[in-house]
Amino acid sequence: MLSLVDLLARIRSGALTPNGAIAETLAAIAAREDEIGAFVHRDPAARASGFGPLNGIGVGIKDIVDTADMPTGMGSAIYDGWRPKADAAIVAAFRRAGATILGKTATTAFASSDPTATRNPHDPAHTPGGSSSGSAASVGAGMIPLAVGTQTGGSVIRPAAFCGTAAVKPSFRLLPTIGVKCYSWTLDTVGLFGAGVADVALALAILSGRGMEATLPSPLRIGIVRQDFAGAAEAAGDAALERAAAILSGAGATVRDADVPGSFAEAWAAHGTIQDFEAASALGWEYDARRDDLPPQVRGHLAAGRAVGAAEYDAARGVAKRARRDAKLLFAQCDAVLAHPAPGAAPRGLSSTGDPRYNRLWTLLGTPCVTVPDLVRDGGLPVGVQVIAPFAGDATALAVAAILEKANRA
């Protein structure tokens, strides 16, 4: 994979110019794009910006995120060739930091679950996951060092695990969602894909204007949350979780199954109610004016959302509020949580983007999540874990993930 940290180090040392870094990235895209199909639009003539901490860094932007100089298709025929007026806030922030936008990455329609044609870089017969399919696959294939995705259910953490990349879904609203096509205003979260934990940590620090270094307590307390309410994982998923626990235990942490607040199972179930109700409002024009042009899965979700009453939605929001409060009980027991990012490796076939069932709760809680990929392999495909910290504890989640990644790579 192309590492942001490595590229910047090579630029700083004089071994590479910023334009050389962009050229190397464009060549990496050209080498694998036909096989992967990660991009829906590319700028093959892109150049380095000439300024800023991300000078020379080429970025891929999920195609539900507005760009003033590239079409933004929302993964939907309805928006084919659509050109927004302005850059989304996250795109403007990347440009201010000197990054170069290299293209738009494939997304499921409106970041829902109808699959794209993108292929998993580890095996083209498998899904890369979704909805940030192209962002995960392009980084996982070594085509670009950094990509923007969004997570409403499990659209960052899960495809990262499937494609063997690191990723961060930061604390809710740490990165701005303005100019990102809304699916659920309570849930939509902008996240980042990179080659390793240090790469996404550096990008998050630059984009958020916040330090992402943490001094971890000693001994570090790790809680495992198996999310039984979401059903059992596959054997490979459990093996990855056990391996992560063993690594952290070996590094001196106390690792044990956490006592999970009772409201979490209820909150997990409430996620869908909130997501569907808000999507039916946010995508009201698409559903009312262009229903026949919507692919089946998103159309079904919107129909379900229309059937959710205000009282049911308000009750679900009440459950979410209680669970966010109860997250304090969880994080009183431990400094960070280990959980499955997905049931197992990327499923075979391109007809499904896989199951977000282990991601929903944390998206609803707004807690920072980091994918540490490739702890075990299953049929050649990487299987990882996610590290979760309390709200605003992004640096903690990244620091724990970095320990895990380092020991795993050693």
Place this chain on the structure above:
Amino acid sequence: MLSLVDLLARIRSGALTPNGAIAETLAAIAAREDEIGAFVHRDPAARASGFGPLNGIGVGIKDIVDTADMPTGMGSAIYDGWRPKADAAIVAAFRRAGATILGKTATTAFASSDPTATRNPHDPAHTPGGSSSGSAASVGAGMIPLAVGTQTGGSVIRPAAFCGTAAVKPSFRLLPTIGVKCYSWTLDTVGLFGAGVADVALALAILSGRGMEATLPSPLRIGIVRQDFAGAAEAAGDAALERAAAILSGAGATVRDADVPGSFAEAWAAHGTIQDFEAASALGWEYDARRDDLPPQVRGHLAAGRAVGAAEYDAARGVAKRARRDAKLLFAQCDAVLAHPAPGAAPRGLSSTGDPRYNRLWTLLGTPCVTVPDLVRDGGLPVGVQVIAPFAGDATALAVAAILEKANRA
């Protein structure tokens, strides 16, 4: 003024057809628009939808709110003639309810404070207030029965008071902001202007899918919050507040100055920090790519926002969170609050939209606010109050406002 409730009653009785109601509304616009300048785009050939609870009701939409079939100019030359792809969620909701969108109403650039050319319907030498200038003025001038505005500082409640209309700024996110140009994601709130309290209550009930009737406790407890931290009001503003207190007291309520939580003054001051920081992110493209095309006040706010550091912003968010919690202490003492919607009547001249200093706190708290206009007059201009209830107590705020309005009109 044109009343939504009256129009619907006349349609129901057979005295008026839905298309007759639209024709009457278009005639009212034609009669006063040259004098007021409330609209930036109109559909003079509009017809009734033929269905739904708002069949025959013509609505004006603030021009920072996306419409698929009309330009959306954001009050800025940068967006001159811009055509969004989709309707904003609130516009789609109006169309689903059978309303007819008659036009786009004048807004200050990006709903900030650079004034528009719109005139106050009670005296063309005075401002209608802002940023929802055209929405307030068009309803106040009797041109349309219903208009959509947004409030980030004081852009609904204040212009309503200046133009002598009722208005509701509902609980935060009760009406969806998707497709509304974002200034501050923590603060932006969609609100409604109507001829009277019953009109905005009915519209809010239809659009939100929630009942807006409340059984008020007896005796009703009213707390006055003078917001001394925001400075003194004008004599006419104080007279309106005293008159409202006397009316409610006469109607059997206990009315007294509330004990205001100490965090409120701090939260009032934190509002600007949050607003500026988020605006600088949300309007990042406009500031970076089109700075010279921004009018001076919004440009100044964005420059100020760029200077706010993440730590300062996070501290301000912490203050806001504390104040939202402390609002429970306020509403333990009273069922609803009376406060100034503005320092006094609409200021003379069109060079300022007036002062939002009495609105900021409640926008930040996310509490429902209702303008009851025209309790006293100052130089012929109406001066009102706002009624405020706890978060999600929209029906309570509307019920108290209805008592006040009825006694005031009697």
